[in-house]
Amino acid sequence: GAGVSQSPRYKVAKRGQDVALRCDPISGHVSLFWYQQALGQGPEFLTYFQNEAQLDKSGLPSDRFFAERPEGSVSTLKIQRTQQEDSAVYLCASMANTGGPDEQYFGPGTRLTVT
Amino acid sequence: ILNVEQSPQSLHVQEGDSTNFTCSFPSSNFYALHWYRWETAKSPEALFVMTLNGDEKKKGRISATLNTKEGYSYLYIKGSQPEDSATYLCAFRSYNTDKLIFGTGTRLQVFP
Numbered sequence: 001g002a003g004v005s006q007s008p009r010y011k012v013a014k015r016g017q018d019v020a021l022r023c024d025p026i027s028g029h030v031s032l033f034w035y036q037q038a039l040g041q042g043p044e045f046l047t048y049f050q051n052e053a054q055l056d057k058s059g060l061p062s063d064r065f066f067a068e069r070p071e072g073s074v075s076t077l078k079i080q081r082t083q084q085e086d087s088a089v090y091l092c093a094s095m096a097n098t099g100g101p102d103e104q105y106f107g108p109g110t111r112l113t114v115t
Numbered sequence: 116i117l118n119v120e121q122s123p124q125s126l127h128v129q130e131g132d133s134t135n136f137t138c139s140f141p142s143s144n145f146y147a148l149h150w151y152r153w154e155t156a157k158s159p160e161a162l163f164v165m166t167l168n169g170d171e172k173k174k175g176r177i178s179a180t181l182n183t184k185e186g187y188s189y190l191y192i193k194g195s196q197p198e199d200s201a202t203y204l205c206a207f208r209s210y211n212t213d214k215l216i217f218g219t220g221t222r223l224q225v226f227p
Contacts, residue, residue: 003158004158031213033213033214033215035215035217040219041219042119042121042204042206042217042218042219042220043159043204043206043215043217044217045214045215045216048213048214056212056214059214091159095213097213101146101147101164101166101208102164103149103161103164104149104161104215105158105161106151106158106159106161107158108156108157108158109158
């Protein structure tokens with residue numbers, strides 16, 4: 001079956017531009033996560049949704065970052081007025097949320113380069 | 116602040132060698148420890164989810180062990196092949212959250 005997909009795969013933005021990154025989770029998965037991986041680091045948690053509710057946004061680095069999942073499926077991560085330090089791979093993951101230690105299934109990521 | 120550490124940072128081995136790497140994590144509020152393999156330009160692939168102290172899991176030539184009391188997990192690869200070249204990530208999940216805390220990964224290169 002289809003896995004998690006993300007688009008675009010690569011994005012180059014000039015400093016100050018707004019960008020929108022899309023995530024299509026596995027169909028039926030309740031939970032959706034966004035992580036940011038900077039060069040040389042492990043992925044770091046940004047935010048997560050259960051259906052359309054954003055339950056935790058403690059990892060968003062600034063108020064320039066905004067995420068939504070209005071119908072409980074597709075999610076968009078928006079970054080306003082991009083800065084060079086926003087350059088990273090943005091990973092999306094979805095999880096069935098059966099109540100146990102479920103796997104998080106990851107997409108291939110969007111590599112954002114801010115010039 | 117919850118800290119997950121992996122060592123070594125990188126490893127170069129010859130085809131056929133066996134290898135192992137370490138993940139250390141907080142021993143309190145433990146819920147699960149995840150291992151992923153991440154090849155360049157692909158999605159991170161789930162290898163194992165481990166929950167019980169003393170647990171050992173195996174998938175082909177790859178196996179992992181878990182010690183929740185002292186806060187470490189080992190990943191072993193027997194008879195490494197070039198296709199095993201990837202970054203291996205571990206991630207800790209505590210009881211009160213669904214989010215994962217990742218280590219920085221071990222980058223493995225297997226030379227033919």
